[in-house]
Amino acid sequence: MAQVLEFKLPDLGEGLTEAEIVRWLVNVGDVVAIDQPVVEVETAKAMVEVPCPYGGVVTARFGEEGTELPVGAPLLTVAVGGTASSGTAVSGAAGASVASGASAGDAESSEYSGNVLVGYGTAGPAARRRRVRHESTAVAGGGGRTEAKAAAPAPARAPAPVPAPVDGPVPVISPLVRKLARDKGLDLREVRGSGPAGLILRADVESALAAAETAAARPAPVPAAAVPAVVAEGGERVPLRGVRGAVADKLSRSRTEIPDATCWVDADATELMGARAAMNAAGGPKISLLALLARICTHALARYPELNSTVDTAAREIVRLPSVHLGFAAQTPRGLVVPVVRDAGTRTAESLTEEFARLTESARQGTLTPGDLTGGTFTLNNYGVFGVDGSTPIINHPEAAMLGVGRIIPKPWVHEGELAVRKVVQLSLTFDHRVCDGGTAGGFLRYVADCVEHPAVLLRTL
Structure with missing residues (x-):
């Protein structure tokens, strides 16, 4: 006789407590293999395909597309054992008990992988130690167990209270x-x-x-007759959830907690652009401008480590971080995300170019993992791609600073005592005034600008 096992939304890691169902990848009655992705969910960090640890026939799904579920809520039930694993219809499962997705040790080893979501915080052995009991409020009739039939789709029900x-x-x-x-x-x-x-x-x-x-x-109620119809209807409401909701929360927290300040400078980027052109003309993988700016940033942070830090508000301490994990702002159809390049200070220009390209493509495809979006210590924001010269961006909490780069365009510029047309860029630094004063921030920005104007300056520190 088949056993009907319940698979719950697993712990997705990084402190995430909920996820939205974006797309079901299986239907009721479908045969699924062990570790086959069954649903695509969106968290505050990324889009994730969730694999099911059981092999068998899907007997029920819980939650429609667009529904937000907390971690631990039921996702689906799968009939395993008997004829389920062979892909035929499950019979006689009406009296089978629905076991918790964590109690997979009751099933045969060939029908449970133990890898609920590899790399996202759930492991089979730990999960086997507990069961979930469904209270009588969840099913009319008051039993401590929930019965499911494999022959027909089960109605959606609430998570166990x-x-x-x-x-x-x-x-x-x-x-x-x-x-x-x-x-x-x-x-x-x-x-x-x-x-x-x-x-x-x-x-x-x-x-x-x-x-x-x-x-x-609100100072006083407004008579209904005085309110225009378009306002009375409330207008279009767009839920702040998923990536956009996470960004809103982080930006609000940054503005609330961080006393930020911004300084900026115009720089002649003609020589930097020439150096990049020479590198790419020499053959080998092409070097991106963002990679060169990242190299400049990491060397500037080595000289001014105050800006590669965070503030422990509870302890009232500044924590200077040993490695530079460089975030970069990327605009996607799902909203603004900040992928992180690990150990950027130890990478070459070629390695940085490759990693920027990989993370950017993953961001566009919506396949970034939570690990790709966390742990940054400093952010590089190239808003020049939007055709603007300058900005005062909000610091990516809990970091202490962000370097902004505007568009690089020909402008009149005094070069070697004469007026000339040069490629000019505006650089801006937004920093947490708790970690340093204006002298440090100005020194960092001036060093970055000097390296942009005279790339040979960077050679002295290599």
Whole structure:
């Protein structure tokens, strides 16, 4: 007889607590192999294909595309054993018990891989030590187990509820959601959840808090007749979730916590552009301009390590970091992302060019992993690709600084005492004023500008 096992949304790592279902890759009744991707989800960090650790027949899916689920919520059930692994229809599974996805040790070893999501924080052995019991509130009839039939799609149901707090049952799973509401003094019983079966998500709490702030700030109610129809309808609402929501949270935190300042300078990039052209004309892999700017940045950070740091606000300490993990801003159809080049200070121009190209393509395809998007210590922002000269970007929290590069265009410039047309770029540095003062920031930016104007300066430090 087949056993119906439940596969839950695994821990995706990097502190992520939820994910949105973007696209189902299997249907009810499909035969799946061990470690076959079954669903594509979007987290605040990246798009991820989630593989199922079981081989068998899909008997149920939980959550429609566009639904946001917390880690640990059911994704699907799979009938394994019997004829399931051979790809034929499962019979007699109506009385099979639905086991937790973590209790895969009950299944035959050939039907469970143990690799729920390799590299994303879930391992088979640790998962086998616990089971998930479905409370009687989840299924009418009150049993401690949920029955599923393999012959027909099972209706979507809510994730298993957790013990309610002493102040009454509240449909919320994530402890971060509870903490956010508690810190803001929000009664979760007054929040209407938008998740499965009314589950309260972080977005619901944030919307309730925003609505409360708006109501408090409103001076007086406006008669309905005086409100234009287009305003009364509320306009188009775009949820701040996924990558855009994560960016919004990070930028808001940066503006709240970091006392930033910006300095800038115009630089003659004619010689740098000439040096790049000479490198590429010599043969071998082409060197990108971004790679040369990255080399300049890493050498500048070696001279001014204060800017390759972060601030531990709880301990009131500046933490200077030993390695440069260089982030670079990349615009994608899903929003702004900042992939990170590890150990950028030890890489050659060719290695940097290759890594920038790889990460940029992954960003465009939406295949960056959470590890590709975290751990940066300094960011290089080439906003010149948008045709603008300058900007005052927001620091990528928890970093301490960001170098911005505008477009490189011909401009009138005094060169060797005479007016000439030169290729000029505006460079700007936004920095956390807690880690250094203007003298350090100005020294860093001046060194970068000198290397741009006279690439030979960089040779003295190699």
